[in-house]
Amino acid sequence: MGSNSEVPDPEVPAKARSRSYSAAYKARILEEYESLDKAGKGALLRREGLYSSLITTWRQQRDRGARQALARRAGRPPADTRDKELARLRRENERLAADLAKAQTVIEVQGKLSALLGQLATSSGPDSGSEPRP
Numbered sequence: 381m382g383s384n385s386e387v388p389d390p391e392v393p394a395k396a397r398s399r400s401y402s403a404a405y406k407a408r409i410l411e412e413y414e415s416l417d418k419a420g421k422g423a424l425l426r427r428e429g430l431y432s433s434l435i436t437t438w439r440q441q442r443d444r445g446a447r448q449a450l451a452r453r454a455g456r457p458p459a460d461t462r463d464k465e466l467a468r469l470r471r472e473n474e475r476l477a478a479d480l481a482k483a484q485t486v487i488e489v490q491g492k493l494s495a496l497l498g499q500l501a502t503s504s505g506p507d508s509g510s511e512p513r514p
Contacts, residue, residue, distance in 0.1 A: 406438045 401409075409428060413421055413435055425432060 407442070410435065410438055410442065 409424070409430070413424055416424060421432075424430075425435075
């Protein structure tokens with residue numbers, strides 16, 4: 381008789397895990413399933429561990445998706461209002477940043493001009509020793 385490692389574990393998991401399938405897998409299996417005869421379809425289901433009810437559900441999903449795609453209006457999809465608002469706020473932010481930069485430049489120029497006028501006023505005052513021309 382063999383060792384205990386060859387005996388399958390009789391313990392059943394507490395919670396069964398459902399399998400999930402990618403869209404590519406579903407499409408591949410549907411395409412293959414629909415191209416086979418009855419015996420081949422059964423063999424495919426056994427090989428992949430699937431039930432025929434899954435094939436039916438996947439067909440319905442495929443057909444519903446095709447109908448939804450055909451029902452969509454042609455052309456560009458309508459823009460999301462959040463995207464419009466975001467774009468508007470970005471433009472306003474850029475405009476305000478440009479205005480702030482201009483204001484800072486004006487303030488800087490005014491400060492320099494004020495300092496220059498202050499220097500000119502002190503250097504051309506009565507104490508400078510220069511006499512006015514006639």
